[in-house]
Amino acid sequence: TQSTRPQRLLHAVQKNATKGDPRSVVKAIDNFCRQKEWAMNVGDEKGCILDSVVSEVNPVTVLELGTYCGYSTVRIASLLPPRAKIITLEFNPDYAKIARQVIAWAGLEDKIQVVEGPSGEWIPKMKEQFGVKTFDLVFLDHWKDRYLPDTKLLEDCGLLRKGTILLADNVICPGTPDYLEYVRNSPRYKSQYFKSHLEYTKAEDGLEKSVFLG
Ligand SMILES: O=C(NCCCOCn1ccc2cnccc21)c1cc(-c2ccc(F)cc2)cc(O)c1O
Numbered sequence: 001t002q003s004t005r006p007q008r009l010l011h012a013v014q015k016n017a018t019k020g021d022p023r024s025v026v027k028a029i030d031n032f033c034r035q036k037e038w039a040m041n042v043g044d045e046k047g048c049i050l051d052s053v054v055s056e057v058n059p060v061t062v063l064e065l066g067t068y069c070g071y072s073t074v075r076i077a078s079l080l081p082p083r084a085k086i087i088t089l090e091f092n093p094d095y096a097k098i099a100r101q102v103i104a105w106a107g108l109e110d111k112i113q114v115v116e117g118p119s120g121e122w123i124p125k126m127k128e129q130f131g132v133k134t135f136d137l138v139f140l141d142h143w144k145d146r147y148l149p150d151t152k153l154l155e156d157c158g159l160l161r162k163g164t165i166l167l168a169d170n171v172i173c174p175g176t177p178d179y180l181e182y183v184r185n186s187p188r189y190k191s192q193y194f195k196s197h198l199e200y201t202k203a204e205d206g207l208e209k210s211v212f213l214g
């Protein structure tokens with residue numbers, strides 16, 4: 001039977017990346033997506049901006065909404081201090097299955113918890129299920145019309161603290177207009193746009209970094 005794109009991406013990692021070397025996993029995925037098949041990873045250009053924000057925040061507890069094949073999960077985890085953890089939420093079980101294998105190839109299983117299901121159901125359970133108090137960094141990369149409702153849900157569930165950083169992918173393409181309007185106009189956020197390009201293309205896209213002010 002025909003393989004899926006995530007399966008072909010995983011095979012490219014297993015063929016071209018060194019087991020236990022996260023940066024070689026990131027490189028292998030970027031090469032696959034540039035040379036063979038486009039895929040919706042944050043990519044190398046926006047990935048550098050992601051790296052700089054992660055390094056600046058030095059988070060101990062990270063939430064990622066939208067795992068896909070685990071590219072940004074591996075990118076973030078490879079920069080975390082020893083005891084730091086990422087909880088990454090994926091709605092599609094086939095994607096989650098691939099992501100777990102990409103994460104294992106990178107040797108980062110101990111830092112990453114892949115959780116399957118919808119954000120609307122899991123966010124209210126974060127404290128009781130995973131012993132999370134608040135998140136230091138949230139990377140939004142899931143359904144674009146869920147960025148705003150899930151941000152409000154994170155606020156309401158007390159999962160954000162003064163200084164929590166929200167970093168949102170695709171605020172231009174595909175676009176998250178209601179989310180942008182909210183974080184740029186709400187007195188509870190200080191927002192900054194990092195102009196870039198849609199992964200592996202020349203189309204404009206960017207990341208929005210927003211600090212929760214409490
Ligand atoms: O759609 C995108 N990502 C989202 C995937 C589903 O996420 C579903 N999902 C994942 C956890 C999760 C938790 N709860 C609910 C839904 C939940 C996405 C799309 C594009 C893109 C840009 C231009 C195009 F022509 C076509 C596509 C680029 C990106 O970088 C993206 O991230």
Ligand SMILES: [Mg+2]
Pocket residue numbers: 040041042141169170
């Ligand atoms: Mg994205």
